[in-house]
Amino acid sequence: MQHTSCTEDRIHHALERCLHRLSQSSSADTWSAGLCMNRWSLEELVNRDPENFLILLQQILKKTREVQEQCEYILVAPLALMFFSTALQTPYFPPHCDLLREACEVYHSFLTWPEPYCSVCRDLLTFIHQELKAPGISYHRLVREEQGLATDNQQSKTITVLLMNPSDIPPEFLAVSEQLSNVRHSQKDAYIILIKHAYQSAFGARYPLDCMQKVLESKKVEELSSIFSDITDILETAVSVEDIDKAREHLLEDLERLREKIGLPAPNSKKSEGMLQTLSLPIARCHTYHWDKDNFDILNEIFQAECDLAEAQPQPDEGEDDEEEEEDVEEEEVAVNGCVDHRASTFSTVSILSTASKDSMLSNNSFSSISSSSSGPSRLSVASGMDSDFCEDTEEESSTDKTPKARARLGKRISMLFKSKSSNSLNRAKSLGNTEAKDYVTIRSKRSNSLPQQVHLQSPENMFLRNVCYRRRPILSCDEDTKTTTLRVVVFGADQITGKVARAYSNLRLQESRCPRLTRLFKLQFFFIPVKRNSSSPAVGVSSPGSLSDSPGRGSMAVDPSLPCLEDSTNDIAQYLGMLDPWYKRNMLSLLNLPVEVLCQQTSKTEPDVSSSTRERLPILADMVLYYCRHAARPVLVQLYQAELMLAGGMKRTEVFIHSLELGHTAGTRAVKASGPVCKRFGIDGDREAVPLTLEIVYNKVSVSGRNQWSKVNKICTSVNLTKACKKPEELDSKMECLQLTMTEVLKRQNSKSKKGYNQQLNTTQVKVDKVQVSGACNTTFAVCLDQDERKIFQSVTRCEISVCYKPESGMHWRIRKALSSQPLCPEFCSLLCLPISTFSGAHS
Known part of the structure; x- marks a missing residue:
């Protein structure tokens, strides 16, 4: 029997509590009120001693092996995310410590598992390889972007916006959001903590942080900025080297040379002269706004404050050419949260509708015939779905339809819709990991004999087969690769507020198609934190x-x-996200079960300080919000x-x-x-x-x-x-x-x-x-x-x-890597338009 210390036992028990009942349904979990606190409590325990981080990483790897042997799919993503967040804040990995290399072997075996598990582990492996080459680079990048620190070679930035309606949420939530917004680290403090972290991650306790603190505080901001820029270049250069050992060697040599420039005294011996310190992540720069509109016009304030207005000048309208360019932008690859997810089309639980659903969705001619017999022409027709793209401005739609070009395009699309094709089989996406089927799904849809329509009931010979390929994408799809600024939009509320977000997101697409502003500079990410609607609002309490x-x-x-x-008032959308992603359910949805007083109370956890005169105490809710924003990188596409x-x-x-x-x-x-x-x-x-x-x-x-x-x-x-x-x-x-x-x-x-x-x-x-x-x-x-x-x-x-909500497309921009032998000829392409809400692991199959 292996002997363990008391600390190891406590960390093991806390880890088990984090995973407790994670795979069970909410109906079976009657004591879920405090489950969302387990991860937070584990972090509190680990932060007490820098050595605890290595103990927790060992426990996570041990548990991951058990999960692999027992094929407990539901626990793979939480364990990978916990390993990432723990390794991110680990002060130092000693040279004799093989935890990261061991983790590479463990998580590499999950690459053969289906989605989303393989993607989660692939991202974790990328993180581990970067940390082996340049220790602390992920921490450095995250803090640099959240604090808005730019260098000549690195201009990336992350802005966090908190949107809440005071009439719908408790006042304690408003107080916490205001506290987050009021915390502002000076550039000097941010430079100092990143310089200290870089040297501790590379050398451990060889250079005492207290001594380094005094030396850095004596320097001007310009000097610290130059040192920070040099460290950033050193880390980025090291991570670009293919060989891990050479990258690590060059990193240590460059930091040693930079030490002389900083003015740090050389150590008397190779032994450590100081002690490791836990440098927790600083509070991200946040902006709080009171929001109750069906648009995102309030984000223009961020645009004005954070971006160079010269780069955001709208392009002049060039007539018909711009119309074609607008369609091209709408038909691009799915791009969410800064990355192109080619598996979005085979999203296990929200990827495609049934054959029947697709048939009814595209059989708008039959539907309009029903309505025209009683109440005139219907806007819910083939034209409305294709041209309007859910535009609320009917005058603009009518004017657009009057143009000959729009009329010709409409006629072509309608003729394609009713064009007869043949299909003999129904192709399935098969395994989510199948590279041949992950880019598209081919569906055979057949018109039902029970359609309540006299013309088609009397003419069964007119019934036909249609071959349609579907994929899900956000309404607002555009190229995210060239953008350096990420805009996190965090919304608090119930289902009523998700409706506002959906309409604001749809309206944003209309605005950006006319005059691109936000989407030209920002990678938009949407986060949803469920809150019970305030009983003082007009619609509650009756x-x-x-x-x-x-x-x-x-x-x-x-x-x-x-x-x-x-x-x-309900929170069904949050329940929906929780069923798709159990880690979202545990960390976000379970917040509904806690009293507001517990969530918003001040805790003993203090904000890491570079000067002992200022210490920020974080409420539990603030810590949960920051954890969600930093680690929820995979969107769930919610159908509109x-x-x-x-x-x-x-x-x-x-x-x-x-x-x-x-x-x-x-x-x-x-x-x-x-x-x-x-x-x-x-x-x-x-x-x-x-x-x-x-x-x-x-x-x-x-x-x-x-x-x-x-x-x-x-x-x-x-x-x-x-x-x-x-x-x-x-x-x-x-x-x-x-x-x-x-x-x-x-x-x-x-x-x-x-x-x-x-x-x-x-x-x-x-x-x-x-x-x-x-x-x-x-x-x-x-x-x-x-x-x-x-x-x-x-x-x-x-x-x-x-x-x-859907949009027929030409299929020209669909990147089908390999055509299947059973693929029908001349398929029709259609996008189901969705709202992307960030979750930790996406949907579980």
Whole structure:
């Protein structure tokens, strides 16, 4: 039996607690309130002694071997991320320590595992190889970029922006964000800590840091800047050398020569004269903004403050050539968080829709025929999906369509859409690690015989097969390789705020297509931190609008247990990300289970200081936010949806949503609640007191089998709600990417001359769909609310059409490395447009 010290036992136990119940579902985890604190507690324990870092790395490697033997896929990414964050802050790796080389052997075996595990381990191996050549270079780069320290050869920078709505989040969160924003390290302090870290990483305790501190403090900022620039060049030169031993040798020699320039005394002997110190990462420079808009105009302040305005002058409009260039930019390779991810098209749980979903998504001609028979031409047509690209400015769309070039392009695309092709097989992506199938997925879609359309039902010979290749990409895809500044956008809130982010992201694409500003200089990364919506907001603290009362009296809110209750505010998107990435669930989603007082209390952890006069105490929440921003490098592409609204006056609007669409009484009740104290005058009724709406509903039902079934029904409903189906693990399957349609139908209504009408019998129907059209019959109008946002409620809507956000493409810019023998001829290409939200490991298969 191997004897261990008390410290090793404590670190081993803390590591086990970090991984405890990580692979279990949330329903089985009834004691999850403090699980998110385990990683933070482990870091607190390790930071007490520099030797603890090596102990933790040994424990992680030991656990990784066990995971490999037992094939516990779910633990691979957390262990790799923990190894990275620990090695990043390890003060010194002694020459006789083979931990990094041993880690190379361990994690190299995971390169044959499927995605995302192989990508996580590949990035970790890159980090290890760089650290073997130039110890401390990753720490140096991270701090240099976060503190905005540039040299002649290195201009990269990272800016962190915290966006929060004061009416939706607790005031303690605002206080923490303000504290993060107020921390500003001077250039001199940042230079000193990086110079000290470079020498400690290379020589250990050979040069005492206390002595170095005094020497560096006596120098001017210009001198420190020159020393910092030399150290940066030394590290970058060493990491570019192929041979590890030669790189390390040159690094030590160059740092020794630089020591004389700094003025550090030479050591009396080869023995260490000082002690190792733990130099934790300084607080990143953050900017906090109060944000409640559907746009990112507030980021222009960062643009003005941080960028050279001369480089950001918009290019003049050159007419038709610019239109072609705009399409080319939109059809580029998926580029998220600064890297091109060719595996995004085969994302295990969110990569493709089912065959049925794709069929309904592209069979817009059939859908428009249904709607045209009752309410005129529909914007949810082939043209709307291709040209508008979810543009809210209908005037601009109409003017664009009038041009002959746009008309010709539209006609060509429509003819391609209805062009008959042949296909005999359904190609699967097979293993996520398959290099032959990772760039595209070929799908055979067949029009269903059950389409509610008289023309196609009477003419079955017109049915055809279409071969369509799909991939997911963000709405805003552009070349990220030439950009040196990364802009982290961290958003706090519930599902309502993710809807604002989705619409702001969509609007940003429209702005950047006309006049590129932010995307020309910034690599955009989006981070989402779930927060329970503040009970003081207008839409919280009142009984749910979906609650149904047993009594016909006004304001009676007793809940009928037989009918579902719609929540005022949810965190379904965060739950969705948590099911895809368990490490996100453990570190971010679990924050919802902790009291605000615990998250925002001051801790004993102090900010590393270069001068003993200033010490910053970090709240736990601040530490969690910084950990998330620094280590969440893989985005999950969350599908966006579009709603085409026809208002009573004839005006059309196109809106984007990400989580939910509420129609009828549910949206009207939310509007009443948003009115604040005035809502007491109106009263808030349940569905039993609601005025029924006569609606014509057409929807495409999807199933796991891949079949689609169109249905056309006439119902008298109080409300019709659509929510992203993402609450159960089985709904994460690519074939089930859909919306949950909930219809509350009035089966029997009691009318009285002396009393208010009363819906005596209600029935709720739930169907999984991917395409819906709701029209008001007999001049019926209704209200529509997007993503539980009280500011996104539309009144007097006559027709609402919902579908997946997508964009047909030419396929010219799709990089298909090797054509499969079963690939169909002349396939059609289509991009499903998504919002990229950063997670730690992406989606688990």
